[in-house]
Amino acid sequence: MESWPARDENDALPAEEVARNLEAAHRWMGEEGLDLLVVTSADRYLNEYTPLEDNHRYLLSGFTGSTALLLVRAKERARLYVDGRYHLQADGEVDAALVDVVKVAFGTSIQQALMDDLKTGGVAGCEGDRMSQSFRQSLEKAAASLRVFAGGELRAALGKEPLIQTKPLxxxxxxxxxxxxxxxxxxxxxxxxxxxxxxxxxxxxxxxxxxxxxxxxxxxxxxxxxxxxxxxxxxxxxxxxxxxxxxxxxxxxxxxxxxxxxxxxxxxxxxxxxxxxxxxxxxxxxxxxxxxxxxxxxxxxxxxxxxxxxxAKKSPVELEHMVDIHKRSSRVVARCVRWAREQVGAGARVSELEFHDQANRFYEEAGAVDLSFHTIAAIGSDSAIIHFSDPSSDVVAEPGDLMLLDSGALYEAGYATDITRTFLAGGGTLEASRKQKEIYTLVLKGLLAAQNAVFPEGTPGAFLDALARRPLFEAGWNYAHGTGHGVGIHVHEPGVGISPTTTLPMKANQVSSIEPGIYVEGFGGVRLENIVAFEALPGREGFLRCRPLVLVGFDPHLIDWERLDGREMAWLREYEGLCAELGTGLGAAEYL
Structure with missing residues (x-):
């Protein structure tokens, strides 16, 4: 096992340490004659999940999320740029006396938001060994003057040593x-x-x-x-x-x-x-x-x-393996949902932290080598935080609360899984609220529409994004993230994407997530995520369909059955039948 039972990664960086780090950065900026300093979340390998001890953006802001940009300013507070997935998390982690959180609206990239601020003038600096060449070129166009540092100068100013890897291959x-x-x-x-x-x-x-x-x-x-x-x-x-x-x-x-x-x-x-x-x-x-x-x-x-x-185009043996590991992860998620519902229904105390740790234990018992991302285990209003990362022992599930589990693992071949389910704590004869049913059913309709689509090979991923959002749009809802991402060795694999703006073509044997959601601050959120493989549609040359790799049933307590039309009921009936065969249904099949 690589890191079980769990990493202690939610350490909030004390404001005093952030202040000292910012002071060291300002001192170095003064020596170099810099007015502005662009700091990314990456290491020298442009990692998505940079270890916090090697993440300069974290050290200078205290924000633990995987994606953000920081602009350190010589004479004003630093500015942290986050997209909609991290708006609430950044508010909870960042000291407003030291860093301003810039909540970038959906449709504008955090890169563009930062570059708009660079246009105010002054000499800007950046770490060339922690930044892609494409972003560096964009900064050069936006900044009045840009200096590129590539020798670990900021790392030295912060008093950090290079991170050297030792694990064998x-x-x-x-x-x-x-x-x-x-x-x-x-x-x-x-x-x-x-x-x-x-x-x-x-x-x-x-x-x-x-x-x-x-x-x-x-x-x-x-x-x-x-x-x-x-x-x-x-x-x-x-x-x-x-x-x-x-x-x-x-x-x-x-x-x-x-x-x-x-x-x-x-x-x-x-x-x-x-x-x-x-x-x-x-x-x-x-x-x-x-x-x-x-x-x-x-x-x-x-x-x-x-x-x-x-x-991105998986070989037959890769696809066979991804089918297998998603079945294994589907069993884990179904087991964890049942455990949580039964525990809460029996009056047991189930905290977010216990929910989080139990899911990770179930993955370990299923033979996972590691997690594929930090397990998101949220209860109640915390489920509205898209990338919730701080499960608390003090937040306890009450019957009728929304509970959200977004989790995944890496197995013996090092390929990732990714599944999200939202469900009603307690289950049994409990009745969900009208609002809970509304947002859950709309998200379910969006997932079913995208997952059952038929389209010509080469169609941009934006097509599935529009299908997933349509039921939400019609009811006045939306979500501030893309609908899907590629999945492979890394849980976020480039080359495949489902979002309003993507032009990436969908091709046979690619693997992608489909994960619409609705998030209501102070109330709670719903996200439902399946992983699918694009495959040839029998009888229609040149057309593709989605084959679901995730097989975990949906929560009947949260479905407003009157909102589903005949076609959606048929889609759901077919999917729940597959879940029943695997033993991963959650009760919806009884209503179909």
Whole structure:
């Protein structure tokens, strides 16, 4: 087990420590002549889940959420930019005397909101080793003057040491491994740059997928700290030296090295290279600067990583495994919902913290190696906090409360699961309120509409987003997040997306979440999330449908049956039948 029973990650950073860190940052900014400093949530691997001890945004704001941006200002309070998933969480974690929380409206990115503030002028600085090249280029356009620091200067000013990884790597089960050569062939199938080009890979799940290795170096991720240089015939992967102490996993066409990037880039083996290809969204600005300095003769070309789209289309053996692990996680979630309903119904004291810990124990008992993200276990009004992260021993479920469980795990091959269910505490003969039934049923209608859609292959994900939102729109509701994300080695896999603005095409064998929701501050929230695989629609060439991988029934106490039309009842009947076969129904089948 990697980190059971749970990580102590909800440590609120004392305001005094945040103040000291901000003072150190201001002192360094003064020495460098900076008026503004842009701080991201990332580490040098552009991680989504950066360990808090290595997260400079956390150290300078106290905010623990995985996604936010910080603008440190020399003469005014710092500004923390968060989207709708984190509005309530940021208010609860950030000291308003030190940091202003900027609640960015849905439809505007936190990047754009920060850049609008940069236009006020002054000399701005940023950490090039913790920022993508694409964001760096956007900042250059927005700032009056931008200086890029890539040598760990802010880290040193904060008195922190570099984070060095030590965990050894492990291969995925042989039965699931088609081999690096086959995955390289898929990646370079339509390679447009010739044999004298070198591809830089910075996305950790790309590297884990290509090598067939796992490391669990970071919270909630089976991937490992690395960067790689790839060509159609092989892959050179750089990791921290202690990682190789026990020897790397055997992998054809893969060279493992602990050389630093400077030495790696200047190898004689690359002297015939003419073109350096990189994805600016998954390559740090620091890497681009190194290439400019060390290989000025190389032509630098940008493109979306070909590994991203190859990885998003799961192989038959990957899909079979994802079907299996989502069945295992479905059993865990159904078990936890039943446990909570029975405990509360029997008059037992069930706190948010106990609810959270019990779910994690059930995952461990099901053979999970780690969690795929921090388990969200919310009761009552806390269920309205989209990314609730602070389960309390003092918040106790009462019969009739809304309870929300959003959870997932990583199993032996290092692929992620993700499931959300909302249910009524106590169950039994309890009657939900009219408002509880209204918001639950509208969310259910949105999920059913998207999950049962038929569409031509290549349709943008925005199509499913619109279907999921339509029932909510018609009743005057909306939600401040996208409807779905890709799922794979990382629980949030790029290359697949369901949102109002995405143009990403939906293709056969991709895996995505569908998770509409309604959140009412002070009352509670409902989110229902299934993971689906896009598959060919029998009898209609070129069309796709969704195959649900998550099979957990819905709570009949919260369904307003009169709001469901005949087609929705048929969809629900079919889905609940699948859940009944797996033993994961929650009682709705009795009403169908």
């Amino acid at each position: 492990r291969p995925i089960p042989e039965a699931l491994d088609e081999g690096p050569r086959a995955r390289l062939a898929r990646t370079f199938k339509d390679w447009p740059h010739g044999e004298d080009a070198l591809l830089y890979l910075g996305a950790l799940d790309d590297i884990a997928w290509l090598t067939g290795a796992r490391g669990y170096h970071f919270p909630y991720q089976s991937s490992f700290a690395a960067e790689a240089l790839a060509r159609p015939d092989g892959l050179c992967v750089r990791v921290d030296a202690p990682v190789l102490a026990a020897g790397p996993p055997p992998a054809e066409a893969v060279e493992w090295t602990a050389e630093n990037l400077d030495a790696l880039l200047t190898r004689d083996a690359w002297n015939r290279v003419k073109t350096f290809v990189y994805d600016p969204a998954h390559t740090t600005a620091a890497v681009v600067e190194k290439v400019k300095s060390l290989r000025p003769d190389w032509k630098r070309v940008t493109m979306t990583s070909p590994a991203l789209s190859a990885k």
